Amino acid sequence: MRSVDSPVPWRTALKIAGAAATALPPERVPLGAAVGRVLAEPVHAGADLPGADAAAMDGYAVAGTGPWRVVGRVLAGGPAWAGALGPGQAVEIMTGAVVPPGAVAVLPYETADLTGATGWTKAHIRRAGEDARAGDELLRPGRVVTPAVAGLLAQAGADDVPVRRRPAVRLVVTGDEVVAAGVPRAGQVRDVFAPMVSALVTAAGGVVADRVLLPDDAGLLAGCLAATDADVVVVTGSSSAGAADHLHRVLDELGARRLVDRVACRPGRPQSLAALPGGRWVVGLPGNPYAGLVACVTLLQPLLHGLTGAARPPAPRLSVVGDVTLTPPATLLVPVRLAGDHATVVPGSRPASLAGAALADALAVLEEGWHSGDPADLMMLT
Structure with missing residues (x-):
C-alpha cells in the first residue's frame, strides 16, 4: 500500500491513469x-x-x-455486358454497374455528347482494386x-468484427444524505453521479453494469468493492479525509495498490485511483458534483480508454x-465555451455546482503562469 504525502500533479495523475491498464480481451x-x-485486430x-471496373x-x-452508337444498357446489380465494346460503341449504364471491357470512359447524362464533338475530361470509372487489393x-x-469505418468494413465483406470488450463499471454512490430520486428535502442531496458518470462511461466506451447507493458504512463499502466482477468500481463521496470517508482504509484492508491518492488541482483534490487484487480498478471521486466531474476527466476517462485500447483524444489548445x-x-480546471478561435470562461463555477459545466463545451486546464488570453489545453465535454 502506497501513501503519498503531497498531491500528485494534475498532468502526472492524467498520465498515471492512462498508462495504468492494458486493453481488455477481444470479442467478436x-x-x-x-x-x-x-478494433482489437x-x-x-x-x-x-x-x-471490378x-x-x-x-x-x-x-x-x-466519338461519335458513339448506343447498343444496349447495363444496370447496377444486373448481368454484365457480354463481350467487349468496340470502337464507336456505347452502352447506357447506371452508377455501380460493371463497365464493359473496352470502355474508356463514362459520360454523365448531364454532359454527355454522343457525337464526340466535346470529348471528355474525366473517365468516371472506378477501377478494380483502386481502393484496396485483396x-x-x-x-x-x-x-x-x-x-464511416462500419461502412468500410461492410465494403470489405465483414459480418462480424473483432473488438475490445467494453469495461464493466459498478457505480457506488455513498452518503447518508443522498437520495436516488425526486426533489431532496432539507439536509438531503440528489444523486447526480448516476446520470453524469453513466454518460461519461458510455462516451468512453464502457458500460455501467450496476449502481449501488450506500450509507456511510465502511463494512458495506468493503463488501461492495469485493463482491463484484466489474472491471472498474467508481466510488463517490468517500475519498476525502472526513469521519465518514472510508475509502482509503477499505482499500488498504483489501490489499489494494494505490496509484493516486490526491491530485493537485482545483476542484477535485480528493480523488484517487487504486488497483485491487485480481486486476480490477477503483476510482474515488469527490462528493461535490463539479469536483467529481473534474475527477472523472482526470482519472476515470483515461483509465477507460486504456481498458478499451483506444487512444486518448488529443486535447485542443486555444x-x-x-x-x-x-x-x-x-x-485549475474551469468550464469554458468555444467562441471561434478562442474559449471564454463560464463565470461562477463552484465545486458543488454543475451550473457552469452544464453551459460549457470543455474544461480549460489553467496552470501556473497563465493569464487571460493565453492558450490552454481543453478537455472536451461534448
Whole structure:
C-alpha cells in the first residue's frame, strides 16, 4: 500500500491513469453492434475494392472516340455486358454497374455528347482494386469503429468484427444524505453521479453494469468493492479525509495498490485511483458534483480508454479569456465555451455546482503562469 504525502500533479495523475491498464480481451460482435467499439485486430480486405471496373456516374460507357452508337444498357446489380465494346460503341449504364471491357470512359447524362464533338475530361470509372487489393490492411487495431469505418468494413465483406470488450463499471454512490430520486428535502442531496458518470462511461466506451447507493458504512463499502466482477468500481463521496470517508482504509484492508491518492488541482483534490487484487480498478471521486466531474476527466476517462485500447483524444489548445484567479501550484480546471478561435470562461463555477459545466463545451486546464488570453489545453465535454 502506497501513501503519498503531497498531491500528485494534475498532468502526472492524467498520465498515471492512462498508462495504468492494458486493453481488455477481444470479442467478436455483429457489424451493426460494433459502432463505438475499438478494433482489437487488423482488418484486411477480403477481395479487391471495388471488385471490378464500375461506373461512378449514371450515363454512357463509351469505347474509342466519338461519335458513339448506343447498343444496349447495363444496370447496377444486373448481368454484365457480354463481350467487349468496340470502337464507336456505347452502352447506357447506371452508377455501380460493371463497365464493359473496352470502355474508356463514362459520360454523365448531364454532359454527355454522343457525337464526340466535346470529348471528355474525366473517365468516371472506378477501377478494380483502386481502393484496396485483396489482403491489404484496411484498418489497424485501436481504431474506433465510426459510421464511416462500419461502412468500410461492410465494403470489405465483414459480418462480424473483432473488438475490445467494453469495461464493466459498478457505480457506488455513498452518503447518508443522498437520495436516488425526486426533489431532496432539507439536509438531503440528489444523486447526480448516476446520470453524469453513466454518460461519461458510455462516451468512453464502457458500460455501467450496476449502481449501488450506500450509507456511510465502511463494512458495506468493503463488501461492495469485493463482491463484484466489474472491471472498474467508481466510488463517490468517500475519498476525502472526513469521519465518514472510508475509502482509503477499505482499500488498504483489501490489499489494494494505490496509484493516486490526491491530485493537485482545483476542484477535485480528493480523488484517487487504486488497483485491487485480481486486476480490477477503483476510482474515488469527490462528493461535490463539479469536483467529481473534474475527477472523472482526470482519472476515470483515461483509465477507460486504456481498458478499451483506444487512444486518448488529443486535447485542443486555444486561447482562453476570462477573469480567473490562480492559486499555484494547483492546476485549475474551469468550464469554458468555444467562441471561434478562442474559449471564454463560464463565470461562477463552484465545486458543488454543475451550473457552469452544464453551459460549457470543455474544461480549460489553467496552470501556473497563465493569464487571460493565453492558450490552454481543453478537455472536451461534448
